[in-house]
Amino acid sequence: MGAQLRVYKRRIRAVTATKKITKAMEMIAASRIVKAQRKVAASMPYATELTRAVTAVATGSNTKHALTTEAEAPTRAAILLITSDRGLAGGYSSNAIKQAERLTERLRGEGKEVDAYVVGRKGVAYYGFRERKIADSWTGFTDSPAYADAKRVAAPLIEAIQTETAEGGVDELHIVYTEFVSMMTQNAVDNRMLPLSLEAVEEESGTKGEILPLFDFEPSAEDVLDALLPRYVESRIYNALLQSAASEHAARRRAMKSATDNAGDLIKSLSRLANAARQAEITQEISEIVGGASAMADATAGSDK
Amino acid sequence: MAAELHVELVAADRSVWSGEATLVVARTTSGDIGVMPGHQPLLGVLESGPVTIRTSEGSTVVAAVHGGFISFADNKLSMLAEIAELADEIDVQRAERALESAKSAEDGAAERRAEVRLRTVSVR
Numbered sequence: 001m002g003a004q005l006r007v008y009k010r011r012i013r014a015v016t017a018t019k020k021i022t023k024a025m026e027m028i029a030a031s032r033i034v035k036a037q038r039k040v041a042a043s044m045p046y047a048t049e050l051t052r053a054v055t056a057v058a059t060g061s062n063t064k065h066a067l068t069t070e071a072e073a074p075t076r077a078a079i080l081l082i083t084s085d086r087g088l089a090g091g092y093s094s095n096a097i098k099q100a101e102r103l104t105e106r107l108r109g110e111g112k113e114v115d116a117y118v119v120g121r122k123g124v125a126y127y128g129f130r131e132r133k134i135a136d137s138w139t140g141f142t143d144s145p146a147y148a149d150a151k152r153v154a155a156p157l158i159e160a161i162q163t164e165t166a167e168g169g170v171d172e173l174h175i176v177y178t179e180f181v182s183m184m185t186q187n188a189v190d191n192r193m194l195p196l197s198l199e200a201v202e203e204e205s206g207t208k209g210e211i212l213p214l215f216d217f218e219p220s221a222e223d224v225l226d227a228l229l230p231r232y233v234e235s236r237i238y239n240a241l242l243q244s245a246a247s248e249h250a251a252r253r254r255a256m257k258s259a260t261d262n263a264g265d266l267i268k269s270l271s272r273l274a275n276a277a278r279q280a281e282i283t284q285e286i287s288e289i290v291g292g293a294s295a296m297a298d299a300t301a302g303s304d305k
Numbered sequence: 306m307a308a309e310l311h312v313e314l315v316a317a318d319r320s321v322w323s324g325e326a327t328l329v330v331a332r333t334t335s336g337d338i339g340v341m342p343g344h345q346p347l348l349g350v351l352e353s354g355p356v357t358i359r360t361s362e363g364s365t366v367v368a369a370v371h372g373g374f375i376s377f378a379d380n381k382l383s384m385l386a387e388i389a390e391l392a393d394e395i396d397v398q399r400a401e402r403a404l405e406s407a408k409s410a411e412d413g414a415a416e417r418r419a420e421v422r423l424r425t426v427s428v429r
Contacts, residue, residue, distance in 0.1 A: 039318065042318055042319045042320070043317065043318055045313065045315045045320045046315045046316065046317050046318070046385055049313070049315060049376070049383045049385050050374075050385055052376070053348060053374055053376050053385070056348060056376070056378075057348060146318075147317040147318050147387060151387075213346035213378045213379065214346060215346045215347060215348045215376075215378070216345050216346060216347045216348070217347075217348055217349070218333050218334075218335055218338065218347060218348065218349030218350070218375075219333070219334055219335040219349070219350070223334070223350060224348055224349065224350055224374075227350045227374070228350075228374065231373075231374075231385075231387070234317075234387075235317065238317065
């Protein structure tokens with residue numbers, strides 16, 4: 001076998017092995033999207049009911065609460081950025097990071113300091129490499145987040161927003177995550193979670209314009225709101241984590257699908273080259289034999305004379 | 306037939322129970338409260354404890370809820386809890402073991418959770 005043919009064969013073997021791996025990853029991701037979507041759907045009843053309750057208290061009472069009133073001159077904002085723990089998911093993490101960068105720019109432009117809270121190893125690595133300060137970070141659960149994880153993430157954020165700004169607290173809380181629209185479309189989005197804007201809440205729960213009944217609060221509107229708002233933040237973070245997980249799997253599936261397709265194309269063109277090399281080798285051998293034979297024939301013809 | 310109210314008991318990650326009921330008894334921070342059809346709109350904070358639902362078929366559903374909210378309007382009652390489980394789903398042995406280990410580890414939250422579970426099972 002010729003040297004060139006051997007090189008082609010070796011490359012085809014290597015690409016075939018890679019293709020098998022990416023194919024497996026694609027199928028694993030595809031099965032996990034379904035699971036993640038089911039989790040998003042399962043968390044919906046709680047989120048909707050909670051949103052309804054928040055709207056009811058906030059509109060049904062004149063209670064002022066730290067989490068619903070806007071500071072007159074906000075000077076510090078917190079950004080919660082949700083990325084993935086693992087790579088090989090195409091532009092998933094970098095899109096979310098880019099969105100967070102844009103938001104940071106905008107907030108800085110408005111004269112606010114920005115504290116970064118990061119979920120996922122990719123985001124932590126990005127900030128770490130650039131030696132940027134991270135207020136807090138969490139890793140290890142982006143594949144399939146549980147409610148307890150959302151609680152863990154929410155706790156320091158709620159604490160920060162309840163602290164006075166002068167003592168290191170924040171006035172605003174933004175969240176950057178990847179919204180799961182469909183199998184093919186996922187968008188990195190940013191949302192202001194706190195202070196709560198009622199219009200946004202109403203739009204989200206589809207209760208806009210609906211007249212809510214006059215509630216009797218037990219024990220009192222303030223206490224209910226006090227208990228309700230942290231749960232609301234947790235539930236929003238939980239929802240964002242779940243959507244991000246579904247998006248991560250969808251992005252990984254797509255990235256792995258194109259990797260598999262590319263490997264297939266590569267194998268095809270490499271086998272064409274290998275075939276051409278083999279054919280060229282055979283042609284050369286034949287012409288060598290023919291050339292050798294005719295030389296022999298010429299030699300014998302010459303000796304006859 | 307007696308009037309009915311629609312009940313939704315949801316936990317953070319799933320819907321636990323839903324159906325028609327004639328009476329729901331739950332414990333709020335200011336005391337036990339019973340809700341029957343036609344109750345005035347209500348929004349309250351729940352304590353950890355058992356919730357009793359008398360269904361319209363006459364049977365009783367008992368569930369353990371760990372914190373959360375109760376809201377009632379338009380004859381629809383929803384109970385939201387971070388963790389909620391039906392009495393049938395509770396593993397008594399496991400809860401007892403959890404209670405023991407929580408007591409020795411002096412983990413107040415875990416101890417209370419285990420106690421609520423055991424109390425729920427005994428109500429049933």
